[in-house]
Amino acid sequence: xxxxxxxQVLAAxxxxxxxxxxxxxxxxxxxxxxxxxxxxxxxxxxxxxxxLPEEYGGLGLRMAEDVRLAIELGYTTPAFRSxxxxxxxxxxxxxxxxxxxxxxxxxLPRLAAGQAIASFALTExxxxxxxxxxxxxxxxxxxLYRLSGTKRFITNAPLAELFVVFARTGPEPTGRHGITALxxxxxxxxxxxxxxxxxxxxxxxxxSEVFFDDVEVPVDAVIGDEGQGFRIAMASLARGRLxxxxxxxxxxxRALAEAVEHARTTRQGGKPIGEHQLVQALLAESHVxxxxxxxxxxxxxxxxxxxxxxxxxxxxxxxxxxEMLGRVADRAVQVHGGMGYMRGVTVERxxxxxxxxxxxxxxxxxxxxxxxxxxxDPR
Numbered sequence: 001x002x003x004x005x006x007x008q009v010l011a012a013x014x015x016x017x018x019x020x021x022x023x024x025x026x027x028x029x030x031x032x033x034x035x036x037x038x039x040x041x042x043x044x045x046x047x048x049x050x051x052l053p054e055e056y057g058g059l060g061l062r063m064a065e066d067v068r069l070a071i072e073l074g075y076t077t078p079a080f081r082s083x084x085x086x087x088x089x090x091x092x093x094x095x096x097x098x099x100x101x102x103x104x105x106x107x108l109p110r111l112a113a114g115q116a117i118a119s120f121a122l123t124e125x126x127x128x129x130x131x132x133x134x135x136x137x138x139x140x141x142x143x144l145y146r147l148s149g150t151k152r153f154i155t156n157a158p159l160a161e162l163f164v165v166f167a168r169t170g171p172e173p174t175g176r177h178g179i180t181a182l183x184x185x186x187x188x189x190x191x192x193x194x195x196x197x198x199x200x201x202x203x204x205x206x207x208s209e210v211f212f213d214d215v216e217v218p219v220d221a222v223i224g225d226e227g228q229g230f231r232i233a234m235a236s237l238a239r240g241r242l243x244x245x246x247x248x249x250x251x252x253x254r255a256l257a258e259a260v261e262h263a264r265t266t267r268q269g270g271k272p273i274g275e276h277q278l279v280q281a282l283l284a285e286s287h288v289x290x291x292x293x294x295x296x297x298x299x300x301x302x303x304x305x306x307x308x309x310x311x312x313x314x315x316x317x318x319x320x321x322x323e324m325l326g327r328v329a330d331r332a333v334q335v336h337g338g339m340g341y342m343r344g345v346t347v348e349r350x351x352x353x354x355x356x357x358x359x360x361x362x363x364x365x366x367x368x369x370x371x372x373x374x375x376x377d378p379r
Contacts, residue, residue: 049112074250
C-alpha cells in the first residue's frame, strides 16, 4: 500500500473512531458488547485484516503503518480494537509466517474479511507469564493428534471460529521444547468454550476458558514443524507487543485530552482549575511522557520493519508505554477530582481499561527480563 492510500485509510479510521465509536463507549462498557453495526463497519474498513497480506484480502500494512493505525484505534475503548486484534496479531501472524499455503488459503481470506475470528490459545492456569509451563497435550495417533487441555483468558474465544492452540507433542513435561502449534476449528467435537469472564475493565472484549477434550486434530493442521510452537508463539507476541505499545499511546492521548478539557472548563474558586500550577504540572508530566512513548513506538517500528531489531525494541516499547499509560490515566483522574471516580466519566473507564496492558502479552516484569537478556546476549 502506498503512502497516499494508507493516508486515506488512516483518515477514514480516525473519522469512524471519533464519530461513531466514541459516542457508544458508555453503551459498550455497560452492555459488555460491541454493537454489530460497529463490527460490520470495521470489516468494511478492512480492520480485520490490516496486517494480513494483500494477496489474501488484507491491507498488508508494515509495522510502521500498523503503529500509526493502532494509535488512532487507541483513542477509543480498547474493546473495539480487541474484536479484530487477534486476526491481525498473534493468531493471524502465526498463520502468515509459519502456516502452509493450504492453511493460509483456507483461513486468511476469511480472517481478513471479518467473516471469521481467530483466537490465540496459549495461556493456562499454570502457564501465563512463562508459557513453557503449559500442560495441554496433543498425542499422535496415526494421521491425527488427540488434543486435551484447558486454556485460560483466551481473547475472543466466545466469538472464535478458529483457535491457534499450543500443546505438548513431545515427551518433555515442561520447558520450551516439544510444544507444537495447531489449528483447531471451534466447532470440532470436544471443544467447549466457557462463559466470558467478568473483568475489572475492557468490557466488550470477551475472554473465556476453552476446554479441549480428546479433540481430533489432523496432522496437516500443524503450523510450522512439530515442536516449533514455542518459537512461533514468541515471534507472534513480539509484533503484538509493539502494537500494544502504540495502542497505549493512543489511549494516553485520549486521557490527556480529557484532562486538558476538564482543566480548561471546570472552575473552582472563580477560575478554571487549569490556572492552578499543580494541575498544570499534572498535565505537563503526562504530555512529556506521551511524547516520549510516541517517539519510542515509531523508532521501534522502523527497526522492526528493517529487521534490525524485533525483540529489544518491542519489549522496551511495551514496558514503557503500558506503564506510561497507567501514570497518565492516574493523573487524568486526579485532574478530574471526585468526578474522575464516577462511572460514566471517560477517564474513569480509561483508568480501569489501562490496567490490563501491564499484564497481558507479557507482563512488565517479563519485559524487563527480555530486555536485560537481550542487552547481555543480543544474539
